[in-house]
Amino acid sequence: MNSAILKTSIRILVPTFWMLAAVIFLRGHSSPGGGFISGLVAGAAILLGKGTLLGERTGRVHVGVGLICAIASGLPSAISGRSYLSGVWGKIGVVELGSPMIFDFGVALIVIGMMLIFRVEARRT
Amino acid sequence: MIDFWILGSILVAPALYVIGNRSTSLAAWLAASLFGSLCLVFSLVPLPIGELSRGFAAMVFGVGAVVFWYCAETEEDQERGPLISLLWTFGVAMIALTCCESFLGFVAGWEGVSLCSFFLIRLGKAGDAPRCAKNVLLTTGLMGLLTPIGIAALAPAPSLGAILIAAGCVAKSAQVPFSGWLPLAMRAPTPVSAFLHSATMVQAGVFVLHRYSSSFLETGLAPWIQGLGLLTLIFALFAFIVSHDAKASLAWTTVAALGLGTILSQGDTGPFLLFTLAHALYKAPLFMIAGYLEKQAGHRDWRRWAYISELPFGLKVTAWITGWAAIALPFSLTLAAKREIDAIVALTIFGIITSWGVLRVAIMPTLRARHTGLGKYGFPALTLALANIVLGIQYGLVPLSHLPAVLGTLAIAVFLAMAVGPSETSDFGIAPWTPTLPRVHGFHNRWLAAGLGLTGLLAVGSLFHSQGAVPLRWETTLCVFLAGGVAICVPRLPNFKHSLVAVGGVGALFSIQFALSGAPDLALTQLLVEGISLALVAAFVLRRPRAIGPERPSTARAAVATLAGVGGFVITLAILLNRTPSGLSDEFSGLAERAHASNIVNAILVDFRGFDTLGEISVLALAVVLMIALNQERRKAS
Numbered sequence: 198m199n200s201a202i203l204k205t206s207i208r209i210l211v212p213t214f215w216m217l218a219a220v221i222f223l224r225g226h227s228s229p230g231g232g233f234i235s236g237l238v239a240g241a242a243i244l245l246g247k248g249t250l251l252g253e254r255t256g257r258v259h260v261g262v263g264l265i266c267a268i269a270s271g272l273p274s275a276i277s278g279r280s281y282l283s284g285v286w287g288k289i290g291v292v293e294l295g296s297p298m299i300f301d302f303g304v305a306l307i308v309i310g311m312m313l314i315f316r317v318e319a320r321r322t
Numbered sequence: 323m324i325d326f327w328i329l330g331s332i333l334v335a336p337a338l339y340v341i342g343n344r345s346t347s348l349a350a351w352l353a354a355s356l357f358g359s360l361c362l363v364f365s366l367v368p369l370p371i372g373e374l375s376r377g378f379a380a381m382v383f384g385v386g387a388v389v390f391w392y393c394a395e396t397e398e399d400q401e402r403g404p405l406i407s408l409l410w411t412f413g414v415a416m417i418a419l420t421c422c423e424s425f426l427g428f429v430a431g432w433e434g435v436s437l438c439s440f441f442l443i444r445l446g447k448a449g450d451a452p453r454c455a456k457n458v459l460l461t462t463g464l465m466g467l468l469t470p471i472g473i474a475a476l477a478p479a480p481s482l483g484a485i486l487i488a489a490g491c492v493a494k495s496a497q498v499p500f501s502g503w504l505p506l507a508m509r510a511p512t513p514v515s516a517f518l519h520s521a522t523m524v525q526a527g528v529f530v531l532h533r534y535s536s537s538f539l540e541t542g543l544a545p546w547i548q549g550l551g552l553l554t555l556i557f558a559l560f561a562f563i564v565s566h567d568a569k570a571s572l573a574w575t576t577v578a579a580l581g582l583g584t585i586l587s588q589g590d591t592g593p594f595l596l597f598t599l600a601h602a603l604y605k606a607p608l609f610m611i612a613g614y615l616e617k618q619a620g621h622r623d624w625r626r627w628a629y630i631s632e633l634p635f636g637l638k639v640t641a642w643i644t645g646w647a648a649i650a651l652p653f654s655l656t657l658a659a660k661r662e663i664d665a666i667v668a669l670t671i672f673g674i675i676t677s678w679g680v681l682r683v684a685i686m687p688t689l690r691a692r693h694t695g696l697g698k699y700g701f702p703a704l705t706l707a708l709a710n711i712v713l714g715i716q717y718g719l720v721p722l723s724h725l726p727a728v729l730g731t732l733a734i735a736v737f738l739a740m741a742v743g744p745s746e747t748s749d750f751g752i753a754p755w756t757p758t759l760p761r762v763h764g765f766h767n768r769w770l771a772a773g774l775g776l777t778g779l780l781a782v783g784s785l786f787h788s789q790g791a792v793p794l795r796w797e798t799t800l801c802v803f804l805a806g807g808v809a810i811c812v813p814r815l816p817n818f819k820h821s822l823v824a825v826g827g828v829g830a831l832f833s834i835q836f837a838l839s840g841a842p843d844l845a846l847t848q849l850l851v852e853g854i855s856l857a858l859v860a861a862f863v864l865r866r867p868r869a870i871g872p873e874r875p876s877t878a879r880a881a882v883a884t885l886a887g888v889g890g891f892v893i894t895l896a897i898l899l900n901r902t903p904s905g906l907s908d909e910f911s912g913l914a915e916r917a918h919a920s921n922i923v924n925a926i927l928v929d930f931r932g933f934d935t936l937g938e939i940s941v942l943a944l945a946v947v948l949m950i951a952l953n954q955e956r957r958k959a960s
Contacts, residue, residue, distance in 0.1 A: 221846075226919040229842040231927060237850040241857075253950065260943050267936055282932035286918050293918055297928040300935070304928075307939050314946050315858060318953050 207245050214242035218305075225301060232301035236308025243309060244316060253317040259310025266303030270296045324371065325427040328418050335407040335414075342403030347394040349406045354390035357383045357413065371421050377595045378420040378529060385521040385606050385706065386413040392610055392702040393513045396617075405445055409517060412438040416522040420529060429470045432530075435523050436463035436494075439507065442518070446509035454506040461503040462523070465493030469530060476537060484541040487534050492547075495527025495580045497554045501561070504577055505570040512613025515569060519576045520606035525598055528580060532587035532594055544588040548665075551584030555671045556892060562675055563738075564881050568612050568624035568683050575679035576605060582672045585665050593662035596717075600659040603710035604648040607703035611641050612683050614700070627687035634697020640704040641684040647710040648680045649673075650728050655714035661724050667895070673731030674738070681739055733778030801835045804828075819860070826856040843923045 218239035225231035243251065271282035273296055286295035334356070342349035361383035363369075364376055371379075386409070393406060415438055419431030436459060443455035472486025496504040504524065508515055518524065531538075531547065538544040555578050562574035579601050586594040614637055616622050619630050650656035650673070663669050805828045829852030837845035919925035927935050 225921065225924045227921050229846055229921065229923070231843070231921075231924045233927075234843075234847050234850055237847070237854055241850075241854055244858075256946070257950070260946055264939065264943050267939060271932065271936075282929075282936070284918065284929045295918060297925075297932070300928045300932060301924075304935065304939055307942055311942060311946050312854070312858070314950065318949055 211242050211246040214238055214245070218242060222301065222305060226297070232304035233308055235301075236305035237312075239305060240309040240312035244312060251313055253314055256310045256313030256317065259306050259313065261310075263303040263306030263308075263310060266306060267300050268303075270299035270303065324369075325418075325422045325424050328414065328422060329427060329430065331414050332411055335411045338410050339403040339407035342406040346397050346402040346406065349403065350390045350394035350397070353406055353410050354387045354394065357387035357390060361387055371423075374529075374532070374591055374595060375421045377599065378525070379417050381599050381602050382413055382416045382420070382521045384709070385602050386517060388702045388706050389513045389517045389606065391705075392516065395702065396512070396613070405442070405511065405513070408438055408442050408445070409513065412442065412514075412517065412522055416526065419526055425470075425473070428473075432466060432469060432526065433463060435526050436466055439510075439514075439518055439523050442514045443507055443510040445511055445514070447511075448509045451509040454509045458503045458507050461500055462494045465500065466490045466527075469494075473534075476534075480537065481541045484534070484537045484543050487530065488538065488543055488547055491527040491531045492550065493527070495524060495531070495584060496577050497527075497550050497580065497584060498557050501554060501557060501577050505561075505565070505567075505573040508567070508569040508573050512609060512616070515572075515613070516606040516609035519573065519609060520602035524576060524580055525583070525602070528583040528587050528598070531584060532591070535588050538588060548585045548588050551581045552668055554578070554581035554584065555668055555675075556888070559671060559675050560881065560885055560888075562679065563884070564877060566625060567622045568616065568627065569609070569622055571624060571679055571682055572605075572608055572612055575675055578672050578675045579605070582663075582665070582668050585668050586663065593659065596655070596659040596662055599713075600647075600655040600710060603706050603713070604644055604654075604656060607640065607644040607706045608648065608680070608684060610703040611637065611644060611700070615683075615687055624682050624687070627683075628690060630687055630691050632694045633688060633691040634695055634700065635693040636697040636704070637700040638688045638691075638693055640700035640707065641688045643711070644703060644707040645680040645684050647707050647714075648684075649677050649732055652725065653711050653714050655710045655717060657724065657728065658714050658717045660728070667899070670727075670731060673728065674735050677732045677735035678739055681735060730778040735778075737778060801831045804831055822856060822860055826852055829856075841923075843921075 218235045221230040221238060222232060222235035223230075225235070273285045274283040275281040277285070282300070284295050284297045286293055288294070334353075338349045338353055341352065361380055364383060365380040369376060389409065390406070393402070393409070397405065412435060415431045415434030417431070418427050419435065422428050422431060440455045440459040440463070443458055444452050446454075448454075467490065468486045469490030472483045472488075472490065474483075475486060476483030493500040504519075507518060507523075510518065535544065538547060558574045558578040558581060562571055562578070565571045565574055583594070583598060583601070586597055615627055615630065615633075618633065619627055647654040647656055650660050660669060660673075808824045808828050829848060833845045833848035833852065836842075836848055913925075913930065919929070
């Protein structure tokens with residue numbers, strides 16, 4: 198991480214990666230993309246940006262929150278009497294939002310958390 | 323009536339024993355002329371014993387006659403009465419097995435071949451010959467007893483009977499897991515190996531499997547038997563690769579042929595008989611050539627056969643013509659037989675192993691040796707190989723459309739022989755022979771091999787494609803080939819960094835393949851996973867020492883790794899070949915609208931199959947937790 202080229206390019210790369218992650222995440226339902234890939238890109242952005250500062254704890258929090266998001270996204274439909282994890286959709290203005298999006302977000306968080314933990318653990322071994 | 327004649331002919335054996343102890347060549351010539359005339363009788367006179375029995379009998383007599391001729395030439399200076407008389411009994415037992423009408427005659431022949439091979443292997447000079455003979459007897463004789471029991475039980479209990487028959491035959495025809503006895507039988511003298519491996523012993527099991535194929539079909543056992551045949555083929559390929567003993571290598575090619583024969587035995591008589599005959603007519607001469615080379619070199623290690631300096635010219639020509647017949651080049655009966663076979667995957671594996679075996683045992687040792695005179699030892703083998711080609715021409719000229727596939731398997735065999743372990747200390751490569759191969763300046767042999775391999779893959783691939791077996795496209799072939807090349811290169815690269823980049827290259831190739839095959843989601847994921855894992859691994863592993871380690875990969879490890887890789891490939895291929903278009907996809911694309919999505923892949927992942935995905939990410943989270951826990955344990959320990 199001491200290379201000058203890398204240090205300079207990180208300034209451009211990290212924001213670009215974040216935007217890319219967001220785009221991939223949002224377009225997942227209509228074209229190639231989705232939570233898993235978006236999580237990979239976002240994880241790369243985090244590792245590049247402040248990878249050395251974040252510890253295993255952050256990773257564990259990401260994994261835990263992600264799993265909770267994914268599990269919770271199925272509850273609305275279960276409460277309203279339909280089968281668990283069926284999509285519940287609502288419309289805010291012209292944008293359609295639904296519970297599968299929360300599920301996808303959970304997937305992305307787990308992927309990010311896994312990457313963080315892997316980095317820390319790989320260094321320790 | 324015919325049973326009486328067959329079993330009565332055993333009475334000739336004591337006479338041969340007495341004559342053989344005075345003059346081996348006289349006894350051998352006597353036996354050869356008797357077997358030869360019987361071969362003519364069985365092939366020309368329409369005896370009322372059925373096409374299958376007649377074909378087998380003619381084959382046994384014909385090959386047997388030439389084996390006796392070989393005995394007369396090679397064993398002349400010894401007292402070989404037991405050998406000649408036992409070989410005679412061996413042949414008669416095989417005839418009894420195939421032609422006898424009574425059950426008793428069949429059982430006598432069935433157990434007779436095992437007993438005879440037991441005594442014949444004990445005649446071998448190797449120190450452990452008696453032990454190996456016992457092993458062969460226990461496997462084939464004892465397990466073989468199940469078959470007569472099964473035949474007796476067939477009427478009252480069809481399923482049990484069929485299973486018992488199959489069990490006995492599987493042991494006798496050296497299918498997995500009973501393949502081990504066949505290489506052990508190599509301790510026998512050369513004429514015995516040539517006879518045992520081509521026309522008699524090994525074909526007994528396959529013959530009975532074919533005779534009772536209708537029972538197997540009724541009881542639903544046929545697909546299992548064929549599956550076992552394919553498994554045997556694959557097993558034989560790996561055992562062949564790691565074998566250093568020339569005759570054991572040949573034995574493994576026989577095991578492969580038996581695997582293919584087992585697959586064919588559950589089909590029509592025509593292709594089965596044709597293949598068995600073609601195989602006998604090139605396998606027996608291969609053993610005779612190997613026997614001569616063994617005598618010349620004084621050992622059986624084919625890697626050092628390259629240093630044989632002098633060979634008779636006749637033997638060289640014989641080796642090449644036998645190779646021609648075995649590889650199934652034009653005009654050979656082998657090519658005609660292969661035309662009739664539609665088990666295409668099995669045929670390809672069989673083609674590769676046979677071509678490789680021929681290269682290893684017959685072609686390569688003869689390339690560099692200077693020739694001395696004409697020599698006489700090659701002629702019995704030459705007769706059989708020529709018979710293969712003459713019968714092939716008589717069978718009718720086969721259209722050349724099958725030739726690319728044959729040449730393709732040959733090219734793959736050359737590629738494997740050159741690429742698998744081309745270093746000087748190699749265990750399985752053809753390193754000692756590289757000086758004999760054309761070396762163009764600045765153009766390494768390995769690249770030549772790679773080119774050959776690519777050509778071969780394309781040729782075989784085109785055959786698969788034309789048969790509709792695999793929807794193969796050129797970019798797929800290229801990706802597979804490049805990936806295979808990388809897989810071969812990685813263990814040889816000097817340090818970890820290079821290996822890492824090479825492995826990453828494979829991932830990138832496959833993501834291109836996914837993108838081309840209409841799975842952009844998968845391609846994107848693959849590319850990202852590949853890139854990021856590469857970066858992560860590189861960042862942390864590269865701090866370690868540059869070299870991977872002082873030790874070279876061991877033979878056993880290489881074998882296990884190859885087994886795993888090729889096994890995975892075969893399983894994947896088997897699954898792909900069984901693929902049927904799923905009726906669900908159309909339905910799903912209609913449902914996508916209701917899930918507020920136009921990308922059906924993602925809709926399936928997070929909505930229709932959301933519960934599956936939840937399970938998957940739970941596993942992921944669990945893995946992470948376990949990783950942390952394990953590492954903590956280790957830190958505590960250290």
